[in-house]
Structures are given as C-alpha cells and as structure tokens.
Amino acid sequence: MKEPVCPVDLLPASLINWIDRQLQQAIEIDEREVRRLFHGRNGNISGFSQVVIDWLPNVAVIRLYADFDQLVLQAMVDFLAAKDVIKGVLIQERGRKRDTTFAIAYGEVPNRLVVCEAGLNYQIEPLQFQNFGLFLDMRNGRRWLREHAQGQKVLNLFAYTCAFSVAAIAAGANLVVNVDLSKRALTIGRTNHQLNHLDKACSQFMPYDMLKSWSRIKKPGPYGIVVIDPPSFQPGSFIAEKDYAKVLRRLVQLTTPDAKVMVCHNDPAHSSDFIRALMAQECPEFTYQERLAVPQDFAEADIEKSVKVLIYQRRSSSAAT
Numbered sequence: 042m043k044e045p046v047c048p049v050d051l052l053p054a055s056l057i058n059w060i061d062r063q064l065q066q067a068i069e070i071d072e073r074e075v076r077r078l079f080h081g082r083n084g085n086i087s088g089f090s091q092v093v094i095d096w097l098p099n100v101a102v103i104r105l106y107a108d109f110d111q112l113v114l115q116a117m118v119d120f121l122a123a124k125d126v127i128k129g130v131l132i133q134e135r136g137r138k139r140d141t142t143f144a145i146a147y148g149e150v151p152n153r154l155v156v157c158e159a160g161l162n163y164q165i166e167p168l169q170f171q172n173f174g175l176f177l178d179m180r181n182g183r184r185w186l187r188e189h190a191q192g193q194k195v196l197n198l199f200a201y202t203c204a205f206s207v208a209a210i211a212a213g214a215n216l217v218v219n220v221d222l223s224k225r226a227l228t229i230g231r232t233n234h235q236l237n238h239l240d241k242a243c244s245q246f247m248p249y250d251m252l253k254s255w256s257r258i259k260k261p262g263p264y265g266i267v268v269i270d271p272p273s274f275q276p277g278s279f280i281a282e283k284d285y286a287k288v289l290r291r292l293v294q295l296t297t298p299d300a301k302v303m304v305c306h307n308d309p310a311h312s313s314d315f316i317r318a319l320m321a322q323e324c325p326e327f328t329y330q331e332r333l334a335v336p337q338d339f340a341e342a343d344i345e346k347s348v349k350v351l352i353y354q355r356r357s358s359s360a361a362t
C-alpha cells in the first residue's frame with residue numbers, strides 16, 4: 042500500500058466506500074474491466090456533484106465539470122494513488138465554456154490503453170478524446186446488441202469508435218455498416234475490430250455525413266437492426282431538436298419488415314418523451330418495446346436525466362393489418 046499524502050478524512054466515508062466497492066466489482070469481472078467508479082452528477086453525495094471518476098485500467102480519471110476545492114481534489118488523488126492497482130491518476134477538466142484540459146496528477150498515463158468490457162477489447166486514448174473512445178454508459182446497449190444481433194445485418198449510425206459494431210459482430214452479426222463523419226473515430230473503430238479478431242468481411246465503414254448519404258447507406262441493407270446514437274448538440278453536424286426527425290424518417294426505407302431499432306438520446310434536458318413523440322410522428326410503423334436499464338454505476342435519482350436507450354420494433358405486415 043502506497044502512503045497517502047493528503048488527509049483522506051477530507052473525503053466522506055460514503056464516497057470512499059462507493060469507490061472501493063465499484064473498483065472491487067470491476068476487478069472481480071476482469072483486471073482490465075472498465076467502470077464508472079463515481080457518478081457525482083447524480084447528487085447522491087453532497088458537495089461532489091461536479092465530479093465523476095472513471096476506471097480505465099490501470100488509470101483512474103477524475104473529471105471535473107465545475108470549479109472544485111483543490112485540497113479535496115488532492116485528497117481524492119491521494120486516496121486513488123494509494124491503491125496498488127492504480128498506476129496513474131488523470132484529471133480532466135471540462136465544461137465552463139472552455140476546451141477540455143488534461144493533467145496527470147499521479148504516476149503514468151499512457152497515450153493508449155486497451156481495456157475490456159464483458160470480455161471484449163476496446164482501445165482507449167485517455168489524453169485525447171473527451172470520452173476516451175468508449176461511452177461507458179452505453180454498456181447495456183452493447184449487451185442488448187449481443188443478445189439480438191446474431192445472423193443480422195446491422196446499421197450503426199453515429200458509430201464513433203464502433204463499439205456497437207464490435208459487440209454485434211462478436212455476437213454473430215452477418216454485417217455491420219458503421220457510419221460516422223469522423224475518419225479518425227472510424228480508424229480507431231477498425232482497430233477495435235482487430236483487437237477482438239473479428240472477421241473483416243463482417244464490417245463496413247462509411248466516413249460520411251449521414252444526413253447527406255442516405256442512398257449509400259441504404260445500399261447494403263435492408264437492415265434487421267438499426268442503432269441510432271447521435272450527439273445532442275454538435276453544431277454544423279447534428280442538432281437533435283432539428284435533425285433527429287430527419288434520421289427517423291428514413292427508417293422504413295432502411296429496414297426489414299420486422300426490424301428492431303435502438304434509439305438513443307443523451308440530453309438530460311429532454312425526457313424520453315422527446316424520442317417517443319418523434320417516433321410516433323415520424324415512424325408509426327414501429328412500436329415501442331422497452332427502455333433499457335441505466336447501468337447501476339450511472340444511476341440518477343431522476344431516470345429521465347440519464348441516457349435514454351429505447352427499443353422499437355417494426356410491425357410485420359401481418360401484425361399491422
């Protein structure tokens with residue numbers, strides 16, 4: 042055990058116990074298993090609502106969304122650094138209308154890591170992307186895909202680093218078409234497929250603005266599963282309030298008669314009614330099936346502030362009549 046420098050009693054016992062439990066649970070699954078160690082944004086621990094801590098083995102990342110007491114921050118760094126399993130502590134500051142900054146507060150933080158989620162490998166760049174290359178709160182979406190993708194042709198819209206594609210192909214999908222306008226994200230996506238020794242013939246990569254590329258996207262279809270996981274607000278590329286309907290409007294042309302669609306939305310200001318209303322308006326051919334549970338390490342008091350992952354199914358023509 043390494044010696045702590047700053048008094049750990051600056052940290053509430055509930056915080057320490059929560060982090061210890063999350064870390065233990067992750068390590069019990071796999072020594073490289075990723076996990077959110079602390080989701081302060083849910084407000085469960087007073088005074089820590091601007092703090093989030095992620096575990097990207099063997100690095101702990103403290104994210105700050107607002108100014109924070111420097112002594113308490115140092116106590117958190119020391120508490121984490123004292124654990125033998127933690128080899129580096131990174132502080133990421135974001136929001137506040139300025140660029141995200143990164144500072145290594147302890148040990149070593151490699152430019153690249155390969156982490157694990159449910160037995161699959163993903164490349165992480167902790168010092169580059171705001172979200173390192175993997176959205177940890179989408180774990181249950183990837184699990185759903187692993188349960189449903191076998192033998193399917195899958196369209197992965199807003200693919201980013203293709204984590205959904207990796208999950209689907211690992212589960213036996215015949216083909217996943219990944220669309221994202223970021224070439225760099227898709228390059229990491231290719232690496233993620235290689236890291237899991239997946240059959241190259243099962244994945245395609247389309248580095249396009251999807252709002253302008255529907256005929257190219259449609260060509261390899263029709264798709265039995267479509268994943269839609271856009272940003273909430275990316276000016277010039279996608280603004281949910283104005284553009285989500287444009288994507289949903291295409292679903293019937295893109296899918297098989299009994300297709301399933303995973304519709305995601307990550308804006309805490311919108312409830313799931315935002316998606317339900319759009320689906321009812323743009324795709325009456327699809328019926329609501331279920332909302333996937335939020336992973337327990339991302340729990341919010343108000344579920345509507347969490348990521349929304351809704352499953353819909355297209356009515357087959359016999360059911361529709």
Ligand SMILES: C[S@@+](CC[C@H](N)C(=O)[O-])C[C@H]1O[C@@H](n2cnc3c(N)ncnc32)[C@H](O)[C@@H]1O
Pocket residue numbers: 174175176179198199200201202203204205220221222223226249250251252270271272275278279
């Ligand atoms: C929330 S991330 C997607 C996360 C991803 N589904 C995952 O599971 O990791 C949003 C992605 O949408 C992409 N994007 C935004 N607007 C786009 C557009 N008009 N066409 C294609 N991709 C777009 C961004 O480049 C970014 O990678």
